[in-house]
Amino acid sequence: xxxxxxxxxxxxxxxxxxxxxxxxxxxxxxxxxxxxxxxxxxxxxxxxxxxx
Numbered sequence: 001x002x003x004x005x006x007x008x009x010x011x012x013x014x015x016x017x018x019x020x021x022x023x024x025x026x027x028x029x030x031x032x033x034x035x036x037x038x039x040x041x042x043x044x045x046x047x048x049x050x051x052x
């Protein structure tokens with residue numbers, strides 16, 4: 001859990017730096033993509049190996 005929080009914090013820092021640049025849309029998509037992939041992967045893993 002602590003690692004997850006650290007990961008989120010780092011992710012947010014990187015995102016805020018990227019969103020400060022001129023091309024905000026590019027930064028936004030680049031930021032949201034890893035998060036979306038992580039969620040997708042987690043859901044996929046939960047379906048493949050259900051936790052009993």
